[in-house]
Amino acid sequence: MTKKLISPAKYIQGPGELKKLGEHVGAMGKKALILISQGGYKRIGKIVEDSFKETSCEILFDYFNGECSKNEINRLVQLANDNNCDMVIGIGGGKIFDTAKAVAHYVKSPVVICPTIASTDAPCSALSVIYSDEGVFEEYFFLPKNPDVVLVDTQVIADSPVRLTVAGIGDALATYFEARACVQSQATTCAGGTATNAAYALAKLCFETLMEEGVKAKVALEAKALTPAVEKIIEANTLLSGIGFESCGLAGAHAIHNGFTVLEECHSMYHGEKVAFGTIVQLVLENVPAEELEEIIEFCIEVGLPITLKQLGIEEVTKEKIMAVAKAACDPSDTLHNMPFEVTPESTYAAIMAADAYGRYYLGE
Incomplete structure (x- = not known):
């Protein structure tokens, strides 16, 4: 019987690491689609923007609609393609990560996961859990690879509920x-x-x-x-x-x-x-x-x-x-x-x- 172990390519954890996001991943693409909630952007959007100032990578923020659904994934795939994004970054919680991973798969780009909460084990996996737009579980979507980078700012998480x-x-x-x-x-x-x-x-x-x-x-x-x-x-x-x-x-x-x-x-x-x-x-x-x-x-x-x-x-x-x-x-x-x-x-x-x-x-x- 074949045994397998898979994991993210790189895992980074520590206080203040979000300030170094651009330093860690800026060379991985020319333009990054950053998926984040409105509340998340208000809290840490400027930190993320400042981290990319010394890099050549452009960033495009978009607000998550709330469910990792097929409709939301399709919307973001279109957005990434229309704006020539060659990297996807998910910042927030589990459904944002799962959506970002699925979008990156369809646009064939690297994906970076940045948890602002430690509420699930979704960040490191090659898996997206798909729900309906109403929040009812539909299916597991298994992806061919794990995230390229998982970056965990523990101070941000300590400040979360x-x-x-x-x-x-x-x-x-x-x-x-x-x-x-x-x-x-x-x-x-x-x-x-x-x-x-x-x-x-x-x-x-x-x-x-x-x-x-x-x-x-x-x-x-x-x-x-x-x-x-x-x-x-x-x-x-x-x-x-x-x-x-x-x-x-x-x-x-x-x-x-x-x-x-x-x-x-x-x-x-x-x-x-x-x-x-x-x-x-x-x-x-x-x-x-x-x-x-x-x-x-x-x-x-x-x-x-x-x-x-x-x-x-x-x-x-x-x-x-x-x-x-x-x-x-x-x-x-x-x-x-x-x-x-x-x-x-x-x-x-x-x-x-x-x-x-x-x-x-x-x-x-």
Whole structure:
């Protein structure tokens, strides 16, 4: 069985690195299309502009429409072609990265990813998650290569809302457990092969880092303090989880997340928050020892990740709603089938309801 490990060509992390963006990537193209949100431009647009002043690379900013949808990708491909852009830079969060990666693929240009939040493991991957214009999951779009550069300014991330980094912890929390399931089932990973020992070691290091540094990092971030614990969590959320999920595989947690996108009341929750609950559901499906389940639930409580359906925004829980989630999660094209045993909508429904009950039990509700 072929083993594969893929990763970005270059990963750069540290405080103040966004001020050096032009220095790092200016020689990679003559004109860069920079995809950013309006709020992001107000916060850091001038920093980015100033970083390119000493380079020969022109820049063109465009505001992201909010969803990594086929319509948005097509709009930006047209914009890049009309303006002769030969590099794409995505600055912001996960959906901006995924859109930038897809656009760069279609215009055959390098792509640079600059997270301003550490809320997902999207920055390093050769993958775009495609949604409808309304935010409902549609498909995974696998790309032929990873980003050329991932640049993480940790001071910018430390200044972002704490909830976003905690959501990134939730996304990263799934990495080891999904990797473990895929190794057991010898599933084909997002990289197109089976897991290497190196990727599995990074997935495990990701989990160990979260357990050791997660609470410390959250408390430090609440004080707007950029500490070694924060730096380690940013690396775990971004690089370790990114390589770990892509080169070891996705399984139950992310499929459960995708299932929850069919419920409109969950759309206000961040990706990693839904993945964290999906991780608990996966552990219930696996019937892991009580000690392991308790460790994860209590960790989620401590850092502020959702452990009940109510915390995911579902005020009125009905069998119809949760079965719709279970059926969507069990779609033949999704990753729930990478689990090392058969999973059905019925068993998934039961695991979701049990996970919610365990969450309420530990909260004393």
